Amino acid sequence: MSMNNQGRPSGSGEAFPASIATISGDRGLDHEEGLIFELGHGATGVDLPDVQISDARLGGARRKDAIGLPGLSEPEVIRHYVRLSRKNYAIDSGLYPLGSCTMKHNPRLNEKMARLPGFGDLHPLAPQSTTQGALQVISQLMNWLTTLTGMPAVAMSPKAGAHGELCGLLAIRAAIAARGETRPRILVPESAHGTNPATAAFAGFTVDEVPAKPNGRVDAEALKAKLGPDVAAIMLTNPNTCGLFEGEIVDIARAVHEAGAYFYCDGANFNAIAGKVRPGDLGIDAMHINLHKTFSTPHGGGGPGAGPVVLSERLAAYAPIPLLVAGKDGLRLIENAADAPDGAKPFGRMCAFHGQMGMFTRALTYMLSHGRDGVRQASEDAVLSANYILASLKDVMSAPFGDGPCMHEALFDDSFLEGTGVTTLDFAKAMIDEGYHPMTMYFPLVVHGAMLIEPTESESKHSLDRFIHVLHTLATEARAGQTARFAGAPHLAPRRRLDETAAARKPVLRWKPDPLKAAAE
């Protein structure tokens, strides 16, 4: 028998003591990575000719000083951003239960379609005869959005949810002005997203808060009492930010209309009811649809999004430019108010060009893939999954609004942590060590220490069960006084808790060269 005496040990060996620092500072797959400015060394990641030019046509405005950008080759740039990417949590790697944010699966077909040269490499001001396919995409998407919402019109250009809110309120403002009235006040429930009051102020209105009832719904009687000739609109989220359906919505809409006001609905939670309930049937006048939530265009670390706004008959005429019309030569974009068709009274323009086309192609691809039946099934599965979590955790965590079913998100408050010394923040951060992104914390504001969980329809039962098991155990341990894992969590993430106080007291918002080093050079 011949023996290879150079065999390597194949057992798992001893655990690496956490107290030993590595030589490199890296830890296995978790690399410490400097800023691109610290890594640059005069290389380049592109090959471009070194063309010399005269100053004759530069109007005396030629740059005198260097910009200060670092130089790196392509492999260095790729390694840098790949290393950074590994410090991020993502839907693709795990359940992402951020309530109100709708972190559902992002199909890759959508990415592929958005990158077809006919869409991705199309100029917004190319002659319209060369962009008919793009106009068809917009037209088809408009048909999906108006059909799913039961609304007659839609403004496509708003670039995100908050931009859509602004679009809706400006249409309302124009409609009120056309009646020869001034109505300065907007009613907003205290449970609303922060964007609602911010948008109302942005559009020149004052904000009047409407309280919530103990059951988590808006106080319809208080709301009606606040209606009057100076009220322009109410802004209501439905399903609301507590994950509950506002059952009195039809009655509220009637009262709002009788008072001469308009009903703006924040459509952030449309994903709970799409394909099942049409907002138009509920008396809504305007609602934005976050294509990056309900129709799954990727969140991309904070954007881009898209926020088309569906409009009722009463507001349709005021939609901003551009407008899409069908003519004898196919579809045509009306880009100037002066060219608006009869009856259209556009209030203005939300942005340059025509909106978030890259998001439109993705959203339409999503819709064509799902179909109406898939859209409805997705809504039902999202609601089913949230209720499954609520039902499975309510024995150890505290649900503030009792046993009734929720819509697409399950809300808990911090009363189950009372006396444990564990805060909502500690609880959430402990989830990071367990491999989960925390839920939305401290929102909505109407609930103390809120924890809002939105599983979406993208999770398998196995995934939900595992998540429930982790949360159930965390809650049980916290209540039993086993709090070691909560203090100072997370312990196992690329970073421990960060000093946000220091960041805000002495803001450092950009890299600057080390002055000593710069002087030496």
Add this chain to the structure above:
Amino acid sequence: MRYLPLTPDDRRAMLATIGAPDVDALFRDVPKSAVVPLSAFNLPDTQGELEVDRAMSKLAARNVAAGAVPFFCGAGAYKHHVPSAVDHLIQRSEFLTSYTPYQPEIAQGTLQYLFEFQTQVALLTGMEVANASLYDGSTATAEAVLMAQRVTKRGKAILSGGLHPHYAETVETVAGLFGPVERTPVTPGSAEDIIALIDDQTACVVVQSPDVFGLIRNLRPIAEAAHAKGALLIAVVTEIVSLGLLEPPGAQGADIVAAEGQSIGNGLNFGGPYVGLFATREKFLRQMPGRLCGETVDAEGRRGFVLTLSTREQHIRREKATSNICTNSGLCTLAFTIHLSLLGEEGLTRLARLNHAKASALADRLAALPGVELVTDAFFNEFTVKLPKPAGPVVDALVQKGVIAGVPASRLLPKDKAAANLLILAATETNTDDDFDALVNALKEAI
């Protein structure tokens, strides 16, 4: 449905745990009459990936991609070559499918690139601080005017006639609610007398350079005149590559720079999504709109990054926020940052010189055509020519010859008779001599 993991058995088991007879029981708060049957939606049913790919590709094929023909459109969106590494990196799951970095311990990737982005934007524009992006250049300009109104506590905004008309309309739509917005007359190819309009009610003057006709504007005298009256100068840049060659607005006295970042890292996408760049002086920091990323340390003293100064923002300040913006241009900022990292100092300055050289060569060739007059004598990669006849029909005629010749000024300024014969053309590193030949030959015939 391939995207939905729950099976009918799973659903039954979950309903049993919940104690609900069926899924409709979970919708019991919705008024019965509001729940409609599937047949209420006149829309198609689920389709496989192959069928959807086919349908979408058919629509895409009805468009003429910029890369498919000799192509010269600019006017706020520019055709540039984006290195392959950019699109590969931004499609990494951890970037593409993450949310706003509200949990910094597990979002350092996003936060660090935002910090790099803010630094790059500040360096390029010559300003002290930049935010983590707004939607696009036009909305960034509107936000800049609103910020100037807050800072100066004055209402009036003066917009240069050379500001992209879509930008001007966007500003008028929102800032017009808080004060008068005046636009100076359009003077293609020459500077206007904007200084005469500045008075002690003026919050800001908004000047684009290079302007919508491609003209490079001298911001210094306007900055001085504005500051003398206590007003701010907002500089707008729609072609950010120009700052690889031209003096940055910060060096010319701008108080706020609002810019479109599409040219670096981002495709044309028929107008969006793009990336709004926003930079200003440190003293106006607290009046800034949008997210900001800042450096700090973690519990073990290691450097890390967080979203900071959030009390300016809607989720905390609500109706007193500096803006209502929430979602921004996240992934487009990443594309910008990666492309600019690949370019570096040498790459960007070379790219900028190359663009100017191309445009300059094209301008010479067009100006040599009989009846064609070069209107802009100082420009970066975009300029305006006056044709002997209306530019709109000429552009349409050239489409038939397989050339997309540029943007007729009348498309942006339909009411301005003086604009009728003007054609705005951009030339970038993507244009070849063959493109120039095709354009010159086709144009010669059309006029």
Add this chain to the structure above:
Amino acid sequence: MSEVRYTDQHEWIRLEGDEATVGITKYASEALGDVVFVELPASGKAVTAGGEAAVVESVKAASDIYAPAGGTVTTANSALEAAPSKVNEDPEGEGWFFKLTLSNKDEFAKLMDAAAYAKFVESL
């Protein structure tokens, strides 16, 4: 001889002669968390009782500070701009916000005294 009164919005006001000093209470500074920024009124600014006079910010919250009584601002505590942490360290001393001359001392007299405020806080 100085006298201190309190509001139900958790401001304190100390009257010395004709001049009053205003700040936020220890209770408020603890509820806010680490103060990271203050916005102070310009001297000469006229304020009314209950009107917005200053802003205090922590990392996750921003709160208006109301003038407990009407008058004219004489000085603001500019030391807070560089060291907002003083609001946490010594809210009822070095962490004061501004001083003002009162236009109507009756407004001061109507505010809660220390005992009433302590009782008020206990009821929250």
